[in-house]
Amino acid sequence: MAGRIRYDFMYRVGAPWETSAPRPELAELLAGGEISRPGRALDLGCGDGTQTVFLARQGxxxxxxxxxxxxxxxxxEAAGRAGVEVDLVRADFTADRVDGVRGPYDLIVDYGSLDDAPPARRKVTAAHVAEWTRPGGLVLMWCFYNDIPWWRWERMRYPGRLRPGEERELYEEAFxxxxxxxxxxxxxSACFVLRRRA
Known part of the structure; x- marks a missing residue:
C-alpha cells in the first residue's frame, strides 16, 4: 500500500522515468526483426503507457x-491520443494471483519492474512471467544491476537492483x-533478452 501511494504521487507530479519515446532497446529489437510481429504483448509495470502504446502502434x-x-x-489518455486500443489492468504482479493478466504472450517488456519488486517476491514475479510467456516468446528486461555508480550512501546498497547472477537464478530454468x-x-544497469524454452 505504501509503495502504491508513493508511485501515485510520483505519477501525479511527473515520474523521472516518464518519456514520450519508446525505449531504444525495444525499438532496435523490433527494427532488427528479433521481435516478430504481430502478436500479443504485455507491458509489466506499464506506468504512463508509453511502451504499451508504442507496441499497440506496431500491431x-x-x-x-x-x-x-x-x-x-x-x-x-495516451492510448486515446494515439488512437489505439490497449487492455489496461490494475494489479500487483508480485501477488500470488494476478487477475486480468491472461497469457500466453509473444512478448513481455519489463522496464524496471522486477528489480523494484521486494526481493522476497521476485521468484513469484518470475514464475508469473514464465507462465505468461509462450514457448519461443521473448522477454525484454531492463533493470538496475549490481552497484549503482551514482548511489553514494555509505554502507547502504541501492535497494531497487538485481545482484549479478540473480537473473539466472530467477529465469534460467525456463529461458x-x-x-x-x-x-x-x-x-x-543492464538489459537482458530472455527467450522462453519450449
Whole structure:
C-alpha cells in the first residue's frame, strides 16, 4: 500500500522515468526483426503507457499492467491520443494471483519492474512471467544491476537492483538469457533478452 501511494504521487507530479519515446532497446529489437510481429504483448509495470502504446502502434494486441491507478489513467489518455486500443489492468504482479493478466504472450517488456519488486517476491514475479510467456516468446528486461555508480550512501546498497547472477537464478530454468551490450557493464544497469524454452 505504501509503495502504491508513493508511485501515485510520483505519477501525479511527473515520474523521472516518464518519456514520450519508446525505449531504444525495444525499438532496435523490433527494427532488427528479433521481435516478430504481430502478436500479443504485455507491458509489466506499464506506468504512463508509453511502451504499451508504442507496441499497440506496431500491431501488437497489448496489455499493460500496473498497480497505480494514476499511472493507468495516464496510460489510458495516451492510448486515446494515439488512437489505439490497449487492455489496461490494475494489479500487483508480485501477488500470488494476478487477475486480468491472461497469457500466453509473444512478448513481455519489463522496464524496471522486477528489480523494484521486494526481493522476497521476485521468484513469484518470475514464475508469473514464465507462465505468461509462450514457448519461443521473448522477454525484454531492463533493470538496475549490481552497484549503482551514482548511489553514494555509505554502507547502504541501492535497494531497487538485481545482484549479478540473480537473473539466472530467477529465469534460467525456463529461458535462455542474453545480456545486451548496452547499457554497458559497470553502468549500474543492464538489459537482458530472455527467450522462453519450449
Amino acid at each position: 501488437f494486441e497489448t496489455t499493460g499492467v500496473d498497480f497505480s491507478p494514476v499511472a493507468l489513467a495516464k496510460a489510458r 535462455t538469457i542474453r545480456r545486451l551490450a548496452a547499457p554497458a557493464a559497470g553502468s549500474g
